[in-house]
Amino acid sequence: MSASLNLGRYAGIKVQIHWTFWLLFLFIGFMVFSGGGDYIDLFWSFLFIFALFFCVVLHEYGHALAARRYGIGTRSITLLPIGGVASLKDMPEDPKQEFVIAIAGPLVNVVIAIILYIFVPVEEFLVSDPELLEEQLSGITASNFMFYLLMVNVVLVVFNMLPAFPMDGGRVFRALLSTRMSRVQATRMATALGKFMALVFFLLGLFGNIILAIIAVFIYFGAHSENIVIQQISLLEGNDIRDAMITDFTTLSPDDTLQQAVDRILASTEQDFIVSEMGKPVGILYMADLAQALRELERTTPIREVMQTRFVSLQASAPLPSAYRQLRQGDRNFFPVMENGTLIGVLDMNNINEFLTLRAAYDY
Numbered sequence: 001m002s003a004s005l006n007l008g009r010y011a012g013i014k015v016q017i018h019w020t021f022w023l024l025f026l027f028i029g030f031m032v033f034s035g036g037g038d039y040i041d042l043f044w045s046f047l048f049i050f051a052l053f054f055c056v057v058l059h060e061y062g063h064a065l066a067a068r069r070y071g072i073g074t075r076s077i078t079l080l081p082i083g084g085v086a087s088l089k090d091m092p093e094d095p096k097q098e099f100v101i102a103i104a105g106p107l108v109n110v111v112i113a114i115i116l117y118i119f120v121p122v123e124e125f126l127v128s129d130p131e132l133l134e135e136q137l138s139g140i141t142a143s144n145f146m147f148y149l150l151m152v153n154v155v156l157v158v159f160n161m162l163p164a165f166p167m168d169g170g171r172v173f174r175a176l177l178s179t180r181m182s183r184v185q186a187t188r189m190a191t192a193l194g195k196f197m198a199l200v201f202f203l204l205g206l207f208g209n210i211i212l213a214i215i216a217v218f219i220y221f222g223a224h225s226e227n228i229v230i231q232q233i234s235l236l237e238g239n240d241i242r243d244a245m246i247t248d249f250t251t252l253s254p255d256d257t258l259q260q261a262v263d264r265i266l267a268s269t270e271q272d273f274i275v276s277e278m279g280k281p282v283g284i285l286y287m288a289d290l291a292q293a294l295r296e297l298e299r300t301t302p303i304r305e306v307m308q309t310r311f312v313s314l315q316a317s318a319p320l321p322s323a324y325r326q327l328r329q330g331d332r333n334f335f336p337v338m339e340n341g342t343l344i345g346v347l348d349m350n351n352i353n354e355f356l357t358l359r360a361a362y363d364y
């Protein structure tokens with residue numbers, strides 16, 4: 001069983017619902033019934049959640065399609081109880097591109113709000129006397145449904161544009177700062193403001209809105225980890241893959257047996273292996289695949305039958321920061337490093353982390 005419900009691919013991007021999303025319905029059900037509502041109220045509230053999250057998906061498509069313009073793909077759009085997440089495969093370095101991608105999401109909600117404004121008699125809701133207004137807006141019904149949808153889109157724009165990095169407004173803020181200072185400094189400032197705002201949200205949320213408090217926690221840790229990544233990338237700046245790669249490693253032959261690979265793993269700290277033939281890498285044997293294969297196959301089976309033949313090779317002269325980004329994205333973090341068509345090293349995440357640790361140590 002998968003933790004996320006797959007809703008299919010639209011414009012080539014997978015849309016999925018995280019299992020925690022359904023907790024929102026429990027929460028809404030509790031709110032409706034504890035407020036004295038009935039099943040009709042529940043129906044309209046649930047329908048409203050679907051309409052709201054449809055707008056959230058369109059918002060995420062705004063980010064994803066803007067990113068596509070700059071050649072950045074999107075792995076998936078995931079719906080969580082606190083909103084949507086478009087998992088972009090990369091973040092642009094260029095502040096102008098980051099600005100456009102960040103603002104594209106809220107702009108979608110601006111467009112939705114304008115379209116709704118044309119059809120919803122907003123004046124009727126706003127001009128009426130306070131008592132009547134309270135009656136009209138006490139809960140979601142057929143008559144105020146579209147008005148609420150319009151309002152919630154306005155709220156989405158305002159909330160997302162608050163400069164609480166890594167929310168959209170925070171990314172816009174960093175992009176603007178980046179035009180005046182280094183990206184490392186801009187990130188440090190934007191994430192500091194993001195953390196501060198997260199604390200404010202958390203306190204406000206504690207006394208009123210529990211969802212706001214949860215969002216605050218995500219903002220805080222999101223800001224924290226993104227700041228670390230950017231600082232780390234800056235430590236790698238100016239280095240090539242050659243500087244961090246492993247040069248002392250074992251290559252296996254496609255005709256070696258699974259047992260030989262097991263022996264090598266146990267005798268060393270190596271886990272994954274380049275499989276090469278006549279000095280050229282022809283595959284990668286991952287320990288995870290080996291472990292799986294040992295359950296089904298004889299130990300005398302040649303590695304050829306288990307190795308992955310689709311893999312990416314890195315060039316020794318390529319910059320280390322971009323390799324780091326590439327390694328962080330993939331689930332398989334082990335690459336052959338080539339020079340003039342010859343295998344000269346391997347690179348994995350452990351080794352980059354070692355490099356970072358040492359680099360940070362002698363930077364002080």
Ligand SMILES: [Zn+2]
Pocket residue numbers: 059060063105106160168
């Ligand atoms: Zn957004």
